[in-house]
Amino acid sequence: MIGARIVQKVSSTRGFAKVAPHVIPALDRAVHRITRGKYLLSAQMLPGVVLTSTGARSGLSRRTPLACMPEDEGRSWILIGSNFGRDGHPAWTANLLAHPKASVSWKGQDIEVTAALLTGQERAAVWKTALAFWPPYATYQARVEREIRLFRITRR
Template sequence: MIGERVVQRVSSTRGFAKVAPHVIPALDRAVHRLTRGKVLVSAQMLPGVILTAKGARSGVPRRTPLACMPEEGGREWILIGSNFGRTDHPAWTHNLLAHPDAEISWKGTDIPVRARLLEGEERAAVWKKLLVFWPPYATYQARVEREIRVFRITRTS
């Protein structure tokens, strides 16, 4: 699909990495609220969730719109801490490391989840799937020295 390739090319640019983190989450939060959890703007490119996790230090719930890769069975999702290829790990990854019990809003349904950071061979296998799912992740990883964090979140109820 030509449209998908264009979106992937644009999302791989440094300009997109500078602007998108400020615009897309704010837009997603507003539209998500207005549609009572049924719509995420960014989900027009990739599937998405709203993650609610406690702040690593504050313990205050933080809501973050994120792209995700749903896994088979509808009980697990992969979250990618790409931060659009920016230097630092995104704050939500620190939050999940400190407080792995969280909640997601998936297609208008709130679901309690537990997050687990993927490492080693398990991460490598999932990373290969992620690059097929959304090729710009390779560009994001090439831009940064840190290893992009990848989490598997699993429904807890």
């Protein structure tokens, strides 16, 4: 798909990494609200959820639109803490480490989930799948010194 390759190429640039974190989540939140949770603008390229987690430090509820890799026919999802290839782990990953019980909005349905950080061989296998799913993740990883966090969130 030519369109997908162009989007992947653009999303791998440093310019995209500077702009996208400020624009894409705001647009996704607006579309999600307007459509009563049925759609995310970014889901036109990648499946997405809106994660509601508890702030690691604040204890406040945080809503974050995220790309995801659905598994097991929507019973679990992989969340990838790429942060668009920027330094530092995204805040939502710290939230899930501190408070693994969360919820996601998936295709208009709110679902209670529990998050688990993937490590070792399990992480390696999922990372390989993630690279096939969205090749720009390789560029994001090469750009940063940290290991990109992968979480599996599963229905409670």
